[in-house]
Amino acid sequence: MAQYEKQVKEILEAIGGEENIEKATHCVTRLRMALKDESKVDSEKLESIDIVKGSFSTNGQFQIIIGQGTVDKVYKELVAMTGIGESTKDDVKESSAKNQNWLQRGVKMLADIFIPILPAIVTAGLLLGINNILTGEDIFFDGSSVVAEYPQWAGLAEMINIIASAAFVFLPALIGWSAVKRFGGSELLGIVLGLFLVHPDLLNAWAYAEAQEAGEVPTWNLFGLQIEAIGYQGQVLPVLVSAWVLAKIDIYLRKRIPDSIQMLVVAPVALLVTGFLAFIIIGPITFAIANAITGGFVWMFSTLPAIGGLVYGAVYAPLVITGMHHAFLAVDLQLVGTGNGTFLWPILVMSNIAQGSAALAIYFASRNENLRGLSATSSVSAYLGVTEPALFGVNLRFKFPFICAIIGASTAGMFITINGVLANSIGVGGLPGIFSIIPGYWTSFAIGMAIAIIIPFALTYLYAKLASDEFKK
Incomplete structure (x- = not known):
């Protein structure tokens, strides 16, 4: 018997059989499928399989979280065992588009346009962060900057600024x-x-x-x-x-x-x-x-900053689930290009950190080694700006961590918006995101990050230990 033959048979049975699969491919950690009828999926049965760390549906695709390294072997076994054949990500996207309404197709179109240029935008944001450190006042010197105190660094700062700002210009x-x-x-x-x-x-x-x-x-x-x-x-x-x-x-x-x-x-x-x-x-x-x-x-954010930060902080993670968060990237880029900076992107960072903190709390609350491993790695991923493993693999799976994370994100979002925090670029949407924030707002942003770490972690851990029967064991 092949290494994962038993588990693949169980997966097929849980998703409604081979005949329910239209196309299938995989990414680094997940099986990605375009299913004919997602209502046939038995999620409880699927997630009880030992190699399955979670599942979710987004943008017309049903995705099963397997894990890095293992997913490639499982996919090959799936193709060998069935007659579906190998497919590319574009094949699955094309098939899954049939299951989307006009709004989902519109958001997917924006995602298809903006995701390929994100590496350039994020890289530019990181480089602008270095420029911020060199030129920002009150970071290392009261009322002065590094280039003011050490003029020999001014040329380097200007060169970095030109390289970094090219993507936005x-x-x-x-x-x-x-x-x-x-x-x-x-x-x-x-x-x-x-x-x-x-x-x-x-x-x-x-x-x-x-x-x-x-x-x-x-x-x-x-x-x-x-x-x-x-x-x-x-x-x-x-x-x-x-x-x-x-x-x-x-x-x-x-x-x-x-x-x-x-x-x-x-x-x-x-x-x-x-x-x-x-x-x-x-x-x-x-x-x-x-x-x-x-x-x-x-x-809206200047007139009602508390409400704007609270609401956007609360809805951002649900938007990620639907994929609609990509639509706001265009607004962020517009704000960066035509204003003093973006107030939306810093709230995104709060949401990502909050989801990572909730997942990290599950690591400390759980005694299940597989869950602890997934929680630890997914929280680190979220702290570095990639929330999907924490969001779909842990937080949505148990629901209450997701809610606790939203509470933390909305609170942190409200705090930083009240304090007028702005980013002059789009950078890494996690802890390193502070380097894309205008230096004058670093203190407020750091307090916001502390809120986004402490509240979700504390609420999730306490709920897991006191109110959730699954974690009382």
């Missing part, structure tokens, strides 16, 4: 590349789209309000139309919509233009048409919409 190029690729067009054209939207000859978007007030906004005269010659630095919505238009034109032309002249026709026509539409129609409309959305968030 040319954010439309990153989004253009990823979005056009997602919509099926040529990603190279997406990069060009993003770059011409932030061309240095255009009025910088950050100077638009001042120029408009002074009546000095430059314009083009196109056959009698006065078109504002402004760039879209730090903007998300204009490049997203323009990328969709560019991809559709690119696909349309490539299907109809002979191969011999495609290079001479497709790209020039697609870019010119998209460029005209972007500057004449798409840009002005989406620019206004994007500013209205960010303005609404800024108004």
